[in-house]
Amino acid sequence: MPLRQKLFAIFISLALLMLIIELVRRRKLREEYSWLWLLTALIILFLASWHHLLIYVTSFIGAGLPTSTLFFFSLVFLFLIAIQFSIRISQLTNQIKTLVQENGLLHKRIDELEENVPGKDEAEQIK
Amino acid sequence: MDKNRKDTLVLIPAFNEGKNLREVISGIRQSCPEADILVINDGSLDNTSEAAIKAGAEVINLSFKLGYGAALQTGFKYALHKGYKYLLQMDGDGQHDSAYLQNLLHPVKSGETDLAIGSRFSSEREKGTYKAGFMKRTGMKIFAAITSVLIRQKITDATSGYQAMNSKVLKIYSSDIYPVDFPDADVLIMLHRMGFRIQEVPVAMHQNGSNQYMHRGMVSFYYVFKMLLSIFVDSLRKIPKELLS
Numbered sequence: 001m002p003l004r005q006k007l008f009a010i011f012i013s014l015a016l017l018m019l020i021i022e023l024v025r026r027r028k029l030r031e032e033y034s035w036l037w038l039l040t041a042l043i044i045l046f047l048a049s050w051h052h053l054l055i056y057v058t059s060f061i062g063a064g065l066p067t068s069t070l071f072f073f074s075l076v077f078l079f080l081i082a083i084q085f086s087i088r089i090s091q092l093t094n095q096i097k098t099l100v101q102e103n104g105l106l107h108k109r110i111d112e113l114e115e116n117v118p119g120k121d122e123a124e125q126i127k
Numbered sequence: 128m129d130k131n132r133k134d135t136l137v138l139i140p141a142f143n144e145g146k147n148l149r150e151v152i153s154g155i156r157q158s159c160p161e162a163d164i165l166v167i168n169d170g171s172l173d174n175t176s177e178a179a180i181k182a183g184a185e186v187i188n189l190s191f192k193l194g195y196g197a198a199l200q201t202g203f204k205y206a207l208h209k210g211y212k213y214l215l216q217m218d219g220d221g222q223h224d225s226a227y228l229q230n231l232l233h234p235v236k237s238g239e240t241d242l243a244i245g246s247r248f249s250s251e252r253e254k255g256t257y258k259a260g261f262m263k264r265t266g267m268k269i270f271a272a273i274t275s276v277l278i279r280q281k282i283t284d285a286t287s288g289y290q291a292m293n294s295k296v297l298k299i300y301s302s303d304i305y306p307v308d309f310p311d312a313d314v315l316i317m318l319h320r321m322g323f324r325i326q327e328v329p330v331a332m333h334q335n336g337s338n339q340y341m342h343r344g345m346v347s348f349y350y351v352f353k354m355l356l357s358i359f360v361d362s363l364r365k366i367p368k369e370l371l372s
Contacts, residue, residue: 021359024356025363025364031352031353031357032353038356095190095191098190099190
């Protein structure tokens, strides 16, 4: 693998690693969503730095070029990360639905309770 | 009614503990009659809520299961809002022996410490029936050791959910910096960095809880990753001064 390519891949994966850690530090990214990103960055880093490993994996997966291996793994991990998000979004959608319904029902209940508050202005009471 | 409010709250997060709550609550009444009791029903599928009400506790029902830490935090926010001066947290499955409530409360009430942690790996352990597998025990020892080094104080049980705290700690625990997924070692380190005092109190724990709820995947691979990442990242964070009134 040409040196320039190798250095660039290493640089990008290190930058990604630092970015993820910084986002977690700033509480913008929860740890539970950071692990796949960190794993991705680490794997790309290993494959880019350790030439023999890269060659071995390339022939193992039947790729033509070592760079293909890097691209392939990046894509696979992006898929996994997207799937993680889809699962979580599905869960959140359901939870929001439940919350909004409960919210509406609670509001209704409060309205009904307020109608019966003693001492409330007679004119305002519906019953 | 607020004038009669007691100054101490015992907080029990509960998921499917309908069977155990009556005994747990009556144990609390015996050891700590001066406290109010609040059960957080974390989306239980059984009669947890009814059992708690029947035993005379206050209950907050969560629409669905948020998890141990988030349920606990609901209780913290309640306690803060209501103006409780002291809070005791314990598990609803009988793992925590209510006989030690006063032991935990005393150093906090006397002002000796801000947070008292009940350690199961201590002089009182013989009185309990708690047993942990080798992996779990080793993992717990490692995290206790890491915590001890980082806060420069000997901690033997960094994952104990049996704690007593004052309202200053309550304020921190009610904020977004409290890690609801695994409120363990990194909370202690965080508190220490903010200048709070922590004291361990020997307690006995029992082998209840076939219920996985409170054990929160401790010492699984993800737990180890997450704790190490949190501890590392915490050391880089600024101390949120606005939470230290």
